[in-house]
Amino acid sequence: MTSPTIPADLEAWCTANDQRALDELFAFLRIPSVSARSEHKVDCATAAQFVADRLTQIGFTTSVESTPGHPIVVGEWRGAGSDAPTLLIYGHYDVQPAEPLELWTSPAFEPTIRDGRIYARGSVDDKGQLYLHIKALEAHLATRGALPVNVIVLAEGEEEVGSVNLEAFLEREQTRLACDAVVISDSTMFAPGIPSILSSLRGMAYLEITVQGANGDLHSGMYGGAVVNPAMALARILATMHDRDGRIAIPGFYDAVRPFPDHVRAQMRELPFSDEQMMHEVGVTALGGETGYTTLERLWTRPTCEVNGLLSGYTGEGAKTVLPAHAMAKVSFRLVPDQDPAVVASLVDAHVQRVAPAGVTVHVEHLHGGRPWRADLQGPIIEAGKTALEAAFGRAPVITGEGGSIPVVGDFERILGAPVLLMGFGLPGENAHAPNEWISVENYQRGTRAAAALYEEYRRHHHHQS
Amino acid sequence: MTSPTIPADLEAWCTANDQRALDELFAFLRIPSVSARSEHKVDCATAAQFVADRLTQIGFTTSVESTPGHPIVVGEWRGAGSDAPTLLIYGHYDVQPAEPLELWTSPAFEPTIRDGRIYARGSVDDKGQLYLHIKALEAHLATRGALPVNVIVLAEGEEEVGSVNLEAFLEREQTRLACDAVVISDSTMFAPGIPSILSSLRGMAYLEITVQGANGDLHSGMYGGAVVNPAMALARILATMHDRDGRIAIPGFYDAVRPFPDHVRAQMRELPFSDEQMMHEVGVTALGGETGYTTLERLWTRPTCEVNGLLSGYTGEGAKTVLPAHAMAKVSFRLVPDQDPAVVASLVDAHVQRVAPAGVTVHVEHLHGGRPWRADLQGPIIEAGKTALEAAFGRAPVITGEGGSIPVVGDFERILGAPVLLMGFGLPGENAHAPNEWISVENYQRGTRAAAALYEEYRRHHHHQS
Secondary structure (H helix, E strand, C coil), X not given: CCCCCCCHHHHHHHHHHHHHHHHHHHHHHCCCCECCCHHHHHHHHHHHHHHHHHHHHHCCEEEEECCCCCCEEEEEECCCCCCCCXXXXXXXXXXXXXXXXXXXXXXXXXXXEECCEEECCCHHHHHHHHHHHHHHHHHHHHHHCXXXXXXXXXXXXXXXXXXXXXXXXXXXXXXXXXXXXEEECCCECCECCECEEEEEECEEEEEEEEEECCCCCEEHHHHECCXXXXXXXXXXXXXXXXXXXXXXXXXXXXXXXXXXXXXXXXXXXXXXXCHHHHHHHHCCCCCCCCCCCCHHHHHHCCCEEEXXXXXXXXXXXXXXXXXXXXXXXXXXXXXXXXXXXHHHHHHHHHHHHHHCCCCCEEEEEEEEEECCEXXXXXXXXXXXXXXXXXXXXXXXXXXXXXXXXXXXXXXHHHHXXXXXXXXXXXXXXXXXXXXXXXXXXXXXXXXXXXXXXXXXXXXXXXXXXX | CCCCCCCHHHHHHHHHHHHHHHHHHXXXXXXXXXXXXXXXXXXXXXXXXXXXHHHHHHCCEEEEECCCCCCEEEEEECCCCCCCCEEEEEXXXXXXXXXXXXXXCCCCCXXXXXXXXXXXXXXXXXXXXXXXXXXXXXXXXXXXXXXXXXXXXXXXXXXHHCXXXXXXXHHHCCCCCCCXXXXXXXXXXXXXXXXXXXXXXXXXXXXXEEEECCCCCEEHHHHECXXXXXXXXXXXXHHCCECCCCCECCCCCCCCCCCCCXXXXXXXHHCXXXXXXXXXXXXXXXXXXXXXXXXXXXXXXXXXXXXXXXXXXXXXXXXXXXXXXXXXEEEEEEECCCCCHHXXXXXXXXXXXXXXXXXCEEEEEEEEEECCEECCCCCHHHHHHHHHHHHHHXXXXXXXXXXXXXXXXXXXXXXXXCCXXXXXXXXXXXXXXXXXXXXXXXXXXXXXXXXXXXXXXXXXXXXHHC
């Protein structure tokens, strides 16, 4: 059995166009399409139009669909005929906020190559991984004048704020978006040179907890010791969320958790992973988490509770003796099958209200949520992905899990009835939601080739199965 | 026994000059002398010069003394002769930061009278209470050409940042500052119309606790559950500081606490105080604190631990799935006799290091501290204060405690060997360290008269005792 390779004409076109593929991505990355910030609404629209324009230029029929939030771009190419399968490629053009800006070595929205990496907000999450598909589609259309399968490209602008309008859009446009498989490149490879197929994602319930005490800030000397301190109350509430073993201590939290199959856990334990290397990478002297699980199991197969932000009282230079009027925490829970974000949010709310002391009022707002997901690891799109990745990277992919969330994956499967292939090209340490986000130039280019190969392999594997 | 009154000539001068006393105070209040913020260094110098200029104008010999921080103003009038006692009047020209600015009804540094109150940062703490002494001194000098006692005015600019340079200044200038008593107006009356002598102050140890995790912000999905979250670690550390009864659970914390005498506690229990009224005033439905004590005992006689500020991770609009690299809490402890701030700071540090989880490093910085204080309630300055307050307010003062701190009070007693009279004119609800700080116009004016009477009464009581 010979190793698969990238077809020569596609490879030649990609090589001839690698520089242009970088230049175009850089233009895309310069648009500060931060979906969480209302002041960037116009930038999100600009990024959507950028994607639509590029798809139109390579031969797609495109539309930019309004939503109550940021627009959704749909590009369609239906020239493969009705006996060919239809592949839907999903990605997102929005990015995380770039703050704290002062920690970026080069500006967040001025892409810069250093040491073989493209540094910019959105480089890996997800503009780079979306755009490499556009280049792969162009490779086919420019070289052969056609794609091997029918293709729908769907790019949204609200992934970083919970894809709040996508589910309704999928429901409404079910017929137009009907497809045989979905491919998403918005994840990381296990390690450099090791292509990966992601078999599970954690879901999320992202909450904002506010504790209100007095009707205004008070002097901590004149009232301290008698008026309940909302910042201390918040700390005590947060401290009830885990027990001593790192398990989440919110009643009912684990009720819906369905354990990962033993063979999946066995595969995970075979992956080359070093706690020491992770500790070195992030700069800590010990890891933590739930007892009884390996680090990869903690990251991929177990739910978590994390504080994402804290704010109360005086946080400037020096000392101010204030008893704050309120305190805020952003708290997110990563979820595993079959936990439901809305159920988790209401369990947390009930718990928080139960443990809150008299003298303060606590409000829990569910900012956004997404369901967890686990793949059925078989069928033509999975087989095509394996072959395409091996062709592009020279070795067969490994099967991984991931701690992050792509909340829409489950929606695609449920609403469109199509299996999802998660074929990502990020790498550990890529700083996806932090300063100095990057994607490796090599992975951007190999990813383009893997995508180009995928479309062809999918036609072949689908045909075999039909 | 007739009730004491304000001498007619002083009263007449005060009445004729009440409007000018307000105008001059307003000019003082317009100077944003925020000692905690380096950008206001020039404003602090301007405020110091303002005090010096006014003292010079009324006949004092003044100097503005440099310190490593903000300057100290010393004004001297020695014309009463060597058989007259010397009174040192202490106040501070610096103010708390005014943030959050948007919660002020009128601008923090544009004094505005509404409903008989002067609203401005520093109006009550302490510019108004310092300046009424300057007007009272002027009343004597303008009316009689002399003061009944020798007077030293000492105004510092670092009270709100812990008077970090005052102790060394007192030590160095012991001879020049030698005096028979110290009077400080930087406290509140028990209630409107009830003049008060403050018999105890809590001390303070103000700490900043920082928890450092990874070397940068991480994606909470990709690392959450394995890398220890500094914000959650901080919450859990803070939650260990109190037990279920509201007692501070730091080993050794209460070792140095000397209980208040029973007769002082009995006096406190006789003061008209309503928990319901305090709850209404600050807008809460329950009070909290250490079990086994009344609210006034909690505020005046017991040490506390308060969170003054919290900051970590993402605190902006919407959701950001970040696992923060670090988290910060400003935490202050109010202390009672004979707790020592440095000892408390080191007990807290040891406790925090003991309870901190592996995987984060915790740093405790002692930002500033002050010793607690309890008065010896006898002697000429106390007797003079009682008479002067009764003359100005028409009723005898009550003896109170206070939850706040004036760290230097103990220093004055210790270094200068002189008893301290705390005769304050603030009122409950004055928002001393919060938006919409105010002093009542009536108390500013009665305070001026009380101060004018005090100097004379002090000469008289001192003479009787000599």
